Amino acid sequence: MPVTVLGLAGSARRGGNTDILLDWCLEAAAGEGAEIVKFRLCDLDLHGCRACDACWNDGHCVVADDMRLLYPHLQGADSIVLAAPVYAMGMPAVPKTVIDRCQPFWALKYLLGRSVTEPGRPQRLGAFLSCSGTTFPYVFDGIKMVMRNFWHLLEVTHAGDLLCPGVDGKAEILEQPLARVIATDLGRRLGSPR
Numbered sequence: 001m002p003v004t005v006l007g008l009a010g011s012a013r014r015g016g017n018t019d020i021l022l023d024w025c026l027e028a029a030a031g032e033g034a035e036i037v038k039f040r041l042c043d044l045d046l047h048g049c050r051a052c053d054a055c056w057n058d059g060h061c062v063v064a065d066d067m068r069l070l071y072p073h074l075q076g077a078d079s080i081v082l083a084a085p086v087y088a089m090g091m092p093a094v095p096k097t098v099i100d101r102c103q104p105f106w107a108l109k110y111l112l113g114r115s116v117t118e119p120g121r122p123q124r125l126g127a128f129l130s131c132s133g134t135t136f137p138y139v140f141d142g143i144k145m146v147m148r149n150f151w152h153l154l155e156v157t158h159a160g161d162l163l164c165p166g167v168d169g170k171a172e173i174l175e176q177p178l179a180r181v182i183a184t185d186l187g188r189r190l191g192s193p194r
């Protein structure tokens with residue numbers, strides 16, 4: 001049975017730098033025989049968490065939007081890769097909304113005492129790909145904290161990050177050949193059978 005890799009494109013800019021990184025990564029995963037599922041998050045109808053606490057009852061969200069498409073993949077994929085740029089020193093609103101809307105998984109784990117994934121399944125892997133227009137040494141710190149929490153919540157083992165500072169203009173990532181090498185390596189690891 002092939003490994004399933006969920007790719008989440010978190011940039012509003014279609015064909016931009018993080019989209020390119022994600023495509024390189026997913027192509028490499030497919031080359032390992034993985035089944036690829038990709039969502040452009042900005043194309044989905046997504047709303048913020050209402051903090052209604054309804055998910056505390058059964059681990060399910062009551063908001064009727066396109067998170068219902070994502071939840072099964074977030075729970076079931078063997079590997080997950082999220083690609084998103086830095087906005088205002090943090091995660092852009094749309095991918096952060098997806099992460100915030102994983103509150104039902106928090107309720108499942110910490111209130112209902114159940115696992116997010118099937119017990120005994122092979123280790124799940126996760127990777128994060130990002131670009132930032134600035135080169136401040138701390139530019140990715142905020143996003144890395146959010147991602148660490150996201151992986152922990154989803155019961156995903158962090159397989160690596162590709163963080164590219166000083167990349168702002170559309171497709172500037174093409175001028176950094178090492179980025180493709182690293183994205184490809186991550187994709188191979190995410191797509192390899194376990």
